[in-house]
Amino acid sequence: MPVLCTHHVQLRLWWRRLGRRSATFALALLAVALVLTLSRYAAGPAPSPPPSSSYGHRLPALVDITLVYGAIDKGAVCLDGTPPAYHFLPGFGDGSHNWLLHLEGGSWCRNFESCARRKKTNLGSSAHMDTRAEFVGILSDDQSQNPDFYNWNKVKIRYCDGASFSGNVQEEVKNDTGFFFRGQRIWEAVMAELLSKGLARAKQAFLTGCSAGGLSTYIHCDDFRALLPNTPTVKCLADGGFFLDVEDISGRRYMRGFYNDVARLQDVRKIFPHCSSDMEPGQCFFPQEVAKSITTPMFILNPAYDVWQVEHVLSPEGSDRENLWQNCRMDISRCSSKQLEVLQGFRKALLDAINEFKKRRDWGMFIDSCFIHCQSMKALAWHSPSAARVNNKTAAEAVGDWFFERREVKEIDCEYPCNPTCYNVVLDQPYKED
Numbered sequence: 001m002p003v004l005c006t007h008h009v010q011l012r013l014w015w016r017r018l019g020r021r022s023a024t025f026a027l028a029l030l031a032v033a034l035v036l037t038l039s040r041y042a043a044g045p046a047p048s049p050p051p052s053s054s055y056g057h058r059l060p061a062l063v064d065i066t067l068v069y070g071a072i073d074k075g076a077v078c079l080d081g082t083p084p085a086y087h088f089l090p091g092f093g094d095g096s097h098n099w100l101l102h103l104e105g106g107s108w109c110r111n112f113e114s115c116a117r118r119k120k121t122n123l124g125s126s127a128h129m130d131t132r133a134e135f136v137g138i139l140s141d142d143q144s145q146n147p148d149f150y151n152w153n154k155v156k157i158r159y160c161d162g163a164s165f166s167g168n169v170q171e172e173v174k175n176d177t178g179f180f181f182r183g184q185r186i187w188e189a190v191m192a193e194l195l196s197k198g199l200a201r202a203k204q205a206f207l208t209g210c211s212a213g214g215l216s217t218y219i220h221c222d223d224f225r226a227l228l229p230n231t232p233t234v235k236c237l238a239d240g241g242f243f244l245d246v247e248d249i250s251g252r253r254y255m256r257g258f259y260n261d262v263a264r265l266q267d268v269r270k271i272f273p274h275c276s277s278d279m280e281p282g283q284c285f286f287p288q289e290v291a292k293s294i295t296t297p298m299f300i301l302n303p304a305y306d307v308w309q310v311e312h313v314l315s316p317e318g319s320d321r322e323n324l325w326q327n328c329r330m331d332i333s334r335c336s337s338k339q340l341e342v343l344q345g346f347r348k349a350l351l352d353a354i355n356e357f358k359k360r361r362d363w364g365m366f367i368d369s370c371f372i373h374c375q376s377m378k379a380l381a382w383h384s385p386s387a388a389r390v391n392n393k394t395a396a397e398a399v400g401d402w403f404f405e406r407r408e409v410k411e412i413d414c415e416y417p418c419n420p421t422c423y424n425v426v427l428d429q430p431y432k433e434d
Contacts, residue, residue, distance in 0.1 A: 060379070061141050062132045063087040063156070068189050076189035077180045078160035079115055079124035081172075084186040087133045087156045088197070089141060095151030098204040101194070102139055102156050103220075105211025105240070105374065109162040110261035112175040119179070124160050137375075137382035138208060138237075138396070145383055148400035149206070153198065157190055157213075164216040164285075167266030181266040187220060191227055204233040206403065210374040211308065214241015218290040218298070219271070225296040235403055236294075238287065239301040239376040243309060245286045246349050249342065250319035255312070259285040288353045299402055299409075300354055300365040301376060301395055304347040305332060305416055307425055308373040314346050330427040332371035332416065344415055351412065364402035364409040366395050370422035381423050389421045 064087065068076065071083040078084060091098060106123045109115035118124035139154050140146040161167055161183030168184035191199075199205065207224045209217035221236035228234050248254045259282030262268070268285065269275055274293045275284035283289060291298065310332075315325040328335035335343065350367070357363050368375075368388045375381040375395050381388065383396030390398070390411040402409040413419055 058142060060134045060136045061089055063089045063135055065126075065129060065131045065133070065158075067126060068186075068193055071186070071189045074185060074189050075180075075182055076185035077182055078126055078186075079109075079119035079162055079179055079181075080127070081178065081180050082126040082160075084160060084190060085126045085129055085158045086190055086194075087135070087158075088194075089135055089139070089154045091151050091153035093151045095149070096153070097202060098149075098152040098206075099194075099199050099202040100138070100149050100152045100154045100206045100208065101199075101224075102154070102377075103165065103207070103209030103213035103216040104157060104159040105209065105213035106159050107212055108164065108258075108262045109265075110258055111265065112179070115162055115179055115265075116177060118162055122158070122160070124162060126158065126160060129158055129160075136379045137377045138399075139377070140379065140382075145379055147383065147396060148403065152204075152206075153202075155194060159213060159216075161186055161266075163262055163266040163268055164212050164219060166216070166219055166268045166271055168271070169267050183266070184271060187216075187223070191224075195227065200228070200230075202228060202231045205231050206235055206237065208237040208239065208376060209241060210239045210377050211241060214238035214374075215243065215285070215287060215290075217241060218287045218294065221294050221296045221298060233403075235297045235299070237299040237301060237376070237399060240303070240306055240308070240374040242287045242300055242302045242350065242354065244313055244346070244349055244353060245283065245288065246313065246346070248313065248319045249315050249325065252319065254316045254319060256280065256282045256286075258282070258312075291357060297362040297364075298357070299363065299399055300357065300367070301399065302350065302354075302365075303368055303370045303372050303375070304350055304413065305343055305369065305371045306373055307332075307371050307427070310343065310346070310371075314342070332424055333426075340416070347415065358410055361408070364398070366390060366393075366398045366409065366411045367413055368395075368411075368422065369413040369416045369419045371416070371424040372422075373425075378423075386423055387421070388419060388423055390419070 065085050066088060067083045067085050076084060109118045122129040133156055138146060139156060141150050143150045163183050165183040165187040167181035169181040173179040205228055207217055217236050217238040225234045245256055260280055263281035263285050269281045272284040274289055311329045315329055328339045368390050370388050372381060380386045383394045387394040390413045398409050398411055401407050
């Protein structure tokens with residue numbers, strides 16, 4: 001009301017000063033302005049500009065956790081006896097009949113002490129898992145971030161057994177407190193539930209995994225294929241999972257000893273048909289040995305300077321008493337020239353180990369020269385303007401080309417520091433060993 005009164009006084013002044021004709025003209029202009037204003041508001045607010053189609057224009061999907069039904073009755077349980085879990089994001093469009101499964105990683109536990117610590121975390125108990133998970137990288141439903149698999153059914157299978165879904169000790173193990181080593185049963189229970197939810201009718205299926213989950217992918221790739229006899233295309237991808245059986249900087253095979261402990265604790269040797277009696281149990285656990293018997297098409301995604309392996313396979317703390325490798329383990333740009341020579345030797349060991357698989361026509365590989373670990377589960381490393389490129393292809397593009405047979409993919413990068421596109425991590429603190 002005060003605004004209307006003010007306008008009324010102003011009109012009376014115009015009437016007196018300008019005369020009847022001028023005031024009439026002014027009133028007409030005011031009426032036109034009022035009509036235009038009212039019509040603008042009647043039409044509603046101006047539309048917001050469309051979201052940018054550039055990379056990462058929206059937040060990742062948050063997917064609720066699902067506990068495996070009836071798993072406890074089957075003995076398919078985490079280290080602490082809780083049921084295993086997964087996160088399921090349904091596909092859409094022309095991807096609704098295709099399935100991508102991802103096996104979570106997270107190292108291993110080698111003895112009762114480390115397993116006791118582990119079962120109080122999300123890596124040993126579903127009671128400690130986040131109820132929602134971000135789907136990024138190869139799990140993203142954003143086409144700009146995941147061009148070939150964005151609209152597939154996608155499942156993140158949580159890791160809680162401590163031995164890459166491979167242990168199968170019949171009874172609960174007692175050592176002050178109870179432990180269940182049932183990774184193989186977890187694998188079987190999760191697969192059974194997913195088959196009933198539509199996986200059995202998949203037109204294309206892709207088993208993937210990262211780190212310890214990458215090792216799981218090597219272990220279960222042929223099992224996965226056997227579960228899907230009516231699916232025309234079944235393939236596997238192991239990301240950051242080609243752990244090497246090499247000497248560390250002190251001359252001992254630290255990782256073999258570590259795997260020996262895991263294999264004995266969880267009795268995993270019996271699931272490996274390739275494991276001969278003259279081999280140490282830990283040897284059977286290395287991907288170079290596991291992969292020899294794989295007949296399903298497999299893709300090896302690995303950095304030549306895997307940051308986890310540099311820290312725990314090549315230069316574990318027990319082999320570096322004077323902490324000479326501390327800076328190099330955290331940041332490759334801080335490695336000395338002598339340490340870089342050792343790293344180049346480590347790269348050569350990886351290339352030698354995968355050479356026999358490079359000859360397999362239906363296998364693919366993407367070995368970049370970056371200092372990183374698990375690239376398929378990092379949005380920036382999988383497919384983004386900042387992602388590493390080998391022969392002008394990101395990891396996502398290379399994997400897609402291989403899966404859909406657009407070309408043969410055997411990408412081997414040059415030695416560090418040759419690739420300026422590399423996304424090299426700088427650690428604030430060391431990776432945990434277990």
